[in-house]
Amino acid sequence: MKSSHLMPLKFRPILKEKIWGGQKLISQYNKQSQSTQLGESWELSQVEGHVSEVDFPQKFKGSSLNDFIETSAEEFLGADCVSRFGNKFPILFKFIDARQTLSVQLHPDDTIAKKKHNSFGKTEMWYIMATDKDAFIIVDFKKKLSRQDYIEALEKGTLVEHLQKIPVKPGDVFFIQPGLVHAIGEGVVLAEIQQTSDITYRIFDWNRVDDQGNSRDLHTFEALEAIKFQPDYKYKIDYNKNSTDPEKLVHCKYFKTNFLNLNEGLKLLDYSNHKNFVVLMCVEGEFNFTYNSVLYQVNSGETLFIPACIKQIELSSMKCKLLEVSM
Structure with missing residues (x-):
């Protein structure tokens, strides 16, 4: 592969x-x-x-x-x-x-x-x-x-x-x-x-x-x-549940989790500084994005794996709360 x-x-x-x-x-x-x-x-x-x-x-x-x-x-x-x-x-x-x-x-x-x-x-x-x-x-x-x-x-x-x-x-x-x-x-x-x-x-x-x-x-x-x-x-x-900026939840030696509260037309997630994979757990709402001409829809209760070699995706049609997990 x-x-x-x-x-x-x-x-x-x-x-x-x-x-x-x-x-x-x-x-x-x-x-x-x-x-x-x-x-x-x-x-x-x-x-x-x-x-x-x-x-x-x-x-x-x-x-x-x-x-x-x-x-x-x-x-x-x-x-x-x-x-x-x-x-x-x-x-x-x-x-x-x-x-x-x-x-x-x-x-x-x-x-x-x-x-x-x-x-x-x-x-x-x-x-x-x-x-x-x-x-x-x-x-x-x-x-x-x-x-x-x-x-x-x-x-x-x-x-x-x-x-x-x-x-x-x-x-x-x-x-x-x-x-x-x-x-x-x-x-x-x-x-x-x-x-x-x-x-x-x-x-x-x-x-x-x-x-x-x-x-x-x-x-x-x-x-x-x-x-x-x-x-x-x-x-x-403790964290600000209503913040529109990423909120740090748990950062430990095994994983780092941030809370993303998204309610915009478009949102670019930039992982150019990340060395490892990223996982998005959709805990409320939904979002869409297109990658290599494939349309993705991620709903509440679904999880998305982003390989380490992919450095950005642009989300659209968003009203969602995400757990962004990396290492």
Whole structure:
């Protein structure tokens, strides 16, 4: 695949049924599924066994993320990305619909994940897209817990009493670093940007059982090594939701995310200073653009991959909110 022939790409979502999933990704964001429990749409993934394939444009339809990386890694990912991660696609992009509250969980950092799972760790961020009345997330504990307090709460079944619920509304942003206890609450739809990892340590699952009456596995002992009882950073991100200038959300060593609130006739996105690929997640509204005589339409709940070798695109017919993600 010659770099001169690379184009912006829309990948086919990989849809995941979950015990806590609903139907909003179908009804509100046009994901094609008959499921009544659609929990996740993996928009861009190189997780083994779950590798994304192109949906548009037609000339690349069916080609996988791996195909591009194998044939033109630097033009596709960017020289900086390749030097850091080789032929690994380092970020996983998702939309999530929580009809029920997810398990209370946390993620390992790079060191633990490499040692125990031969994987990246899991640093992630959330952008809240839609909420039901009284929607919330769980992040951290209400007050400081010692390791012994935590173990006792698990043994007594009183962990829920210690969890901090935070009301949320569309546009809220949270940065979830490894070790932070968290859960997405019922009635929340969000965009998630994370390291390429599918490792989660569940510590409580609301005593849920599946159709066969089985509880999901908990990871009590693994979590004890990874948990952070005193987060040393601000996990709710403040920014100007009404700004017409790009707003910095989360810039960490794994990804950099900006918020673009666009409501103009034309908007040139200039990536001449970027060394790597860019991903646009459309979290509200829609936009169009033409590239090499191909017309693209990107709607709410869709994701666009822009290869590193493409240095600008001009958006039109816009009224949209985008998460602009780079490295």
